[in-house]
Amino acid sequence: MSVHPETIPLKSDSQNKECVDFIHQMHDIMESHLEDDFDIRWVCQGVAMSRTQVYRRFKTLTDLTVAQYFRWLRLRKAKELLASLDIKVSEAAYMTGFKNLSHFSRVFTAEFGINPSQISK
Secondary structure, eight states, X not given: OOOOGGGSOOOGGGOSHHHHHHHHHHHHHHHTTTTSOOOHHXXXXXXXXXXXXXXXXXXXHHSSOHHHHXXXXXXXXXXXXXXXXXXXXHHHHHHTTOXXXXXHHHHHHHHHSSOGGGTOO
16 A cells, blocks of 8 residues: 555656656655654655755655655555555554644644544445
8 A cells, every 4th residue: 555656746847757756766765754753864865865955856846845745645645544444543643653643633634624534434
């Protein structure tokens, strides 16, 4: 189960192969760390760029900050888990790195317009 990198919100002028490859690489690194606290250092090491370069390039290509994208990715993964597995909302939240259940519910509802408990089987 994984959120597909094709769903990444790229700006229309960021569709060339080099840009797409960079975004896919960032996506793969972040997806492998969903349960962890966000740390830009492991992203920078993975793409062999400085923090400033990563932030600037990612923002230019997606119009999102790296942290915004990481949350976007976590929320989509949580939604996918809730829809496909018989798990509690708290389990999905913790599996995707959210430590506070009320915060998770609040940002999930803001993102999808539906309470996470309404998604689970």
